[in-house]
Amino acid sequence: MNVVIERGRRGRPFYASVSTEEAVFKAAYRQGLSIALKGPTGCGKTRFVEAMAHDLDRPLITVACHDDLTAADLVGRYLLRGGATEWVDGPLTRAVREGAICYLDEVVEARQDTTVVLHPLADHRRSLPIERLGITVDAAPGFGLVVSYNPGYQSVLKDLKDSTRQRMVAIEFEYPAPDVEGAIIVAEAGVPESCAAELVRLGQAIRRLETGGLREVASTRVLIAAARLMVDGVAPRIAARAAIVGPLTDDPAVSRGLVGMIEVYLSETTPPEND
The missing domain is CATH 3.40.50.300 (P-loop containing nucleotide triphosphate hydrolases)
Known part of the structure; x- marks a missing residue:
């Protein structure tokens, strides 16, 4: 226990x-x-x-x-x-x-x-x-x-x-509104607002998916985890694969689909603080 x-x-x-x-x-x-x-x-x-x-x-x-x-x-x-x-x-x-x-x-x-x-x-x-x-x-x-x-x-x-x-x-409870969720990610992880906004849009897109291969939708928790990896120097797309795709599914086809979404919604590099 x-x-x-x-x-x-x-x-x-x-x-x-x-x-x-x-x-x-x-x-x-x-x-x-x-x-x-x-x-x-x-x-x-x-x-x-x-x-x-x-x-x-x-x-x-x-x-x-x-x-x-x-x-x-x-x-x-x-x-x-x-x-x-x-x-x-x-x-x-x-x-x-x-x-x-x-x-x-x-x-x-x-x-x-x-x-x-x-x-x-x-x-x-x-x-x-x-x-x-x-x-x-x-x-x-x-x-x-x-x-x-x-x-x-x-x-x-x-x-x-x-x-x-x-x-x-x-x-x-539901997942927060986009502006609130973005503020939460900034407060919890310390990423720039533009980076948090990208993660929020990705999370919302995953939540709209209808597929049996997802264990769960993208929670605020996994978005924060991805942001924290980014703050430590991990590239956004790599961070999202580790913190979002891996925990959400073991299905190879679904994983490929989520990786494709990451490439659409996330920048290749974390924007600077004053972005």
Whole structure:
């Protein structure tokens, strides 16, 4: 299980607001409502949660969900330490006790019988039963539950149960508008605006494609990765092949098509800063 714990008030993670998502998130948090973030891969959901945790001055515990994730992974279990059996809290229990925000990334990848453990936390009870200990832990002030998933990617067999969905406020994400996405790429990678604009146009063209050979469309994340390679001296077209084509497909025909698009949309060399 991949768990990341962020604490303290370091600089605010860069996030460019697109619509009313920040106001809705903060209002839901203040009201003790759980939040579901819905949107395509790489559109900024995780960065958004990091920025909100910073603004709200709360520790953030992030769990990358997968199909082997169990309720015990989230809640906790008994472990042998030094010849003695000792209870160890899982990340969800730590967040409940400490008043942190617990973010379950790609929650539908976890088994449905695992996500049921969220129900008493996601409704008016705001509590976590720990059956192995025979106790129920009330959420400390400041606790927040946030989940994310990509409804356009996961199959019908991988979806949130209706009983889970209706306990949450939903915020929907899409890829940013071209001017916002360009500003994000400039801020994240430090490339010239003209270079970011070329990457945005390439990304938009790939998103319009209709082919079964693409694992995903070009996310803001992969465009930023290409830009960061360019900043380090890699030629734009080579950077885009490595950061965009390779991650998106293993199909040779689709790869050739994407390379052709790169040659149309990207310059051979990165333009200077004052371009």
